[in-house]
Amino acid sequence: MTIYDAPSGQPAAIPTPAPGDPRLAALSLNQWTTRYWTVAQAIEGCVRAGIPAIGIWREPLHEHGVDATAQRVRDAGLRVSSLCRGGFFTAPDRARRQEAIADNRRAIDEAASLGARCLTLVVGGLPSGSRDLEGARRSVADAVAELVPHAAAAGVRLALEPLHPMYCADRAVLSTLAQALDLAELFPAAQVGVVVDTFHVWWDPDLPRQIGRAGRRIASFQVCDWLVPVPSDLLLARGMMGDGVIDFRPLRLAVAAAGYEGDIEVEIFNADLWAAPGDDIVGTTVRRYVQYVL
Amino acid sequence: MTIYDAPSGQPAAIPTPAPGDPRLAALSLNQWTTRYWTVAQAIEGCVRAGIPAIGIWREPLHEHGVDATAQRVRDAGLRVSSLCRGGFFTAPDRARRQEAIADNRRAIDEAASLGARCLTLVVGGLPSGSRDLEGARRSVADAVAELVPHAAAAGVRLALEPLHPMYCADRAVLSTLAQALDLAELFPAAQVGVVVDTFHVWWDPDLPRQIGRAGRRIASFQVCDWLVPVPSDLLLARGMMGDGVIDFRPLRLAVAAAGYEGDIEVEIFNADLWAAPGDDIVGTTVRRYVQYVL
Numbered sequence: 380m381t382i383y384d385a386p387s388g389q390p391a392a393i394p395t396p397a398p399g400d401p402r403l404a405a406l407s408l409n410q411w412t413t414r415y416w417t418v419a420q421a422i423e424g425c426v427r428a429g430i431p432a433i434g435i436w437r438e439p440l441h442e443h444g445v446d447a448t449a450q451r452v453r454d455a456g457l458r459v460s461s462l463c464r465g466g467f468f469t470a471p472d473r474a475r476r477q478e479a480i481a482d483n484r485r486a487i488d489e490a491a492s493l494g495a496r497c498l499t500l501v502v503g504g505l506p507s508g509s510r511d512l513e514g515a516r517r518s519v520a521d522a523v524a525e526l527v528p529h530a531a532a533a534g535v536r537l538a539l540e541p542l543h544p545m546y547c548a549d550r551a552v553l554s555t556l557a558q559a560l561d562l563a564e565l566f567p568a569a570q571v572g573v574v575v576d577t578f579h580v581w582w583d584p585d586l587p588r589q590i591g592r593a594g595r596r597i598a599s600f601q602v603c604d605w606l607v608p609v610p611s612d613l614l615l616a617r618g619m620m621g622d623g624v625i626d627f628r629p630l631r632l633a634v635a636a637a638g639y640e641g642d643i644e645v646e647i648f649n650a651d652l653w654a655a656p657g658d659d660i661v662g663t664t665v666r667r668y669v670q671y672v673l
Numbered sequence: 674m675t676i677y678d679a680p681s682g683q684p685a686a687i688p689t690p691a692p693g694d695p696r697l698a699a700l701s702l703n704q705w706t707t708r709y710w711t712v713a714q715a716i717e718g719c720v721r722a723g724i725p726a727i728g729i730w731r732e733p734l735h736e737h738g739v740d741a742t743a744q745r746v747r748d749a750g751l752r753v754s755s756l757c758r759g760g761f762f763t764a765p766d767r768a769r770r771q772e773a774i775a776d777n778r779r780a781i782d783e784a785a786s787l788g789a790r791c792l793t794l795v796v797g798g799l800p801s802g803s804r805d806l807e808g809a810r811r812s813v814a815d816a817v818a819e820l821v822p823h824a825a826a827a828g829v830r831l832a833l834e835p836l837h838p839m840y841c842a843d844r845a846v847l848s849t850l851a852q853a854l855d856l857a858e859l860f861p862a863a864q865v866g867v868v869v870d871t872f873h874v875w876w877d878p879d880l881p882r883q884i885g886r887a888g889r890r891i892a893s894f895q896v897c898d899w900l901v902p903v904p905s906d907l908l909l910a911r912g913m914m915g916d917g918v919i920d921f922r923p924l925r926l927a928v929a930a931a932g933y934e935g936d937i938e939v940e941i942f943n944a945d946l947w948a949a950p951g952d953d954i955v956g957t958t959v960r961r962y963v964q965y966v967l
Contacts, residue, residue: 505901510920516878545839547876548901548918558878582841584810584852607799607842611905624842626804 389621393670395662398429402669407432407460409601409646410439413660414653418443421657422455428661432458432642435493437486445492452493460642461538461599462486462495468522469503469515469552476518479503483526490535496641497538497598498530499574504549515552520562527570538598539563540574543582545613556580556589563596572598575634576646578617581605581625590633597639601646602627602672610649617647619663620671627672643672683915687964689956692723696963701726701754703895703940704733707954708947712737715951716749722955726752726936729787731780739786746787754936755832755893756780756789762816763797763809763846770812773797777820784829790935791832791892792824793868798843809846814856821864832892833857834868837876839907850874850883857890866892869928870940872911875899875919884927891933895940896921896966904943911941913957914965921966937966 396402408430410421418439425433433452440448440462452459465486470476483500490498502519505512523537530537541559542551553559559573573596580586582605590597604623610616620627631643645664652660690696702724704715712733719727727746734742734756746753759780764770777794784792796813799806817831824831835853836845847853853867867890874880876899884891898917904910914921925937939958946954 505918510918512875512918512920543838544876545837545903548899548903554876554878561878581806582838582848584848584855605842609839609842609907613903624799624804624806626806 390670393666395666396429396669398427400429402673403429403665404431405641405643406430406665406668407434407458407642407644408661408664409434409461409463409644410436411463412645412647412652412664413657414648416657418448419451422451422457424657424661425457426455427658428665430661430665431456432460432644434461434463434644434646435459435495436463437489440489440493445489449493458642459493459495460644462490462493462498463646464499464501464540465537466500466540466551467503468519469506471506471508476522480522480525483522484529487526487530487533487535491533495535497536497572499538499540499599501540501542502551502553504547504552512547512552519552520565523562523566523571527566531570536569536598537571538574539571540576540599541579543579555583555585556593557585560589560593560596568596572596574599574601575630576601576603577625577627577630578603578605581630586630587633590630590637593637595638597634597637598641599644600631600634600639600641601644602631602668603645603647612650615648615650617649619647619649619652620645620667631672643668684964687960689960690723690963692721694723696967697723697959698725699935699937700724700959700962701728701752701936701938702955702958703728703755703757703938704730705757706939706941706946706958707951708942710951712742713745716745716751718951718955719751720749721952722959724955724959725750726754726938728755728757728938728940729753729789730757731783734783734787739783743787752936753787753789754938755791755793756784756787758793758795758834759831760794760834760845761797762813763800765800765802770816774816774819777816778823781820781824781827781829785827789829791830791866793832793834793893795834795836796845796847798841798846806841806846813846814859817856817860817865821860825864830863830892831865832868833865834870834893835873837873849877849879850887851879854883854887854890862890866890868893868895869924870895870897871919871921871924872897872899875924880924881927884924884931887931889932891928891931892935893938894925894928894933894935895938896925896962897939897941906944909942909944911943913941913943913946914939914961925966937962
């Protein structure tokens, strides 16, 4: 499996950096990269590998309990780089929209309990049966406006995530960094930021300019590679850094030059990767991060 | 199969417009929509259905012969809305780049022989093994500049086609209409235009503005629907109008308001559709065009 070795034609793997290596100071493991680990296992895995931050998902958080997870993260000395995720605002009717808003209020409270740097929002696609893209985009803006006061009161920063345009119909009608910024800029930067995820935005000819524009609006920087050919299940199509075509270093430098000082979160949905033992996934993550991102 | 009937939850199918129906005056059948027809069959199929224009592909053109095809199209009284396609400029080395340029010169000559309204250019993805997206984009611009004099001499208009960003790595590093216009505007409008294909650009939040900016640079308008979920083979993931989520009418009106007066070409790559008899594909195309695009 290519996750253990250098992909063909690429440089040889580097030795795994030891815990405490200063090169790992900004690295975060998004929990979904080790999909089959419990939250407790993921926390322990980060500690063993010397990864100082973690991105937590809500489903395992609910299983393990918010307070218990918060305590465990604190005890382990980890930062929570993000809580994933709120959003899915584009409901087909008023009742389900209100449910979505209520659920996002709970997500904000959970992010506050965890001390998460941001709550990632995947805003939702077209409502089933709808072709009204502009309407869906308006309803996202309305939902964010509705949530901002609650987020402000809780001290939580919302992070709007533009998803790759191939997910526009079914996951997120927010499709470019420019569009995410147009929405975020309606609110104070402390309340609403944006996510820059290399997988979603690497192709954008306007990216350098928009990263510069984003500046300290960047609430989260995620890395993940684009594979060729694209795997057939688009939701699990993401690759380990080095396995695909993204040139990470210039993107990391651009985000840093824009003023981003937060963690660099590795978030990879890939069934082949997930099938590996968690510590192997983490080891590969650490090596590839140093080799391809730093 | 949904290609024969209205998709579930959608309006009932309309009666098939008869040949001569003025609603078909701007319709063009891209030959690849009836993938298994020969060029002669496609021409006859258009005549039977009352479709006044056709988009021709180079592979069948070479099989049938350029002059013979040109003669047959003229005899049938059809317009050639496009020749598909030149491009693939992003070669990994100098020799293959020169081959690509030479092949594009031949494509320009073929477009001239056919009297095609434009030569569609799919510019190519990243060269194999490369992560240099900016470099690939520069090499596309260089190739277009190199071809423009030949196109001008032949009286052929080059049409830069931005492809959906999900094809950026392996088919076309031209990913948005804005980016295509940035390149096209370096040259006279009569020599270099752009393609607006609904499948590739429907998601773009900047689309209305860019269509307005494009104006008479629009050399070709293609329609094709976006299916949900996205079929697993991305190269055959396109849907018949009405089977997906694109709202065609506002896009058609925007393109017309920008000054486009050419044909509306139906170009669909879909294995289920291709499996149907050609006349059934054409009948569905005509009905869905009137119902969803006009």
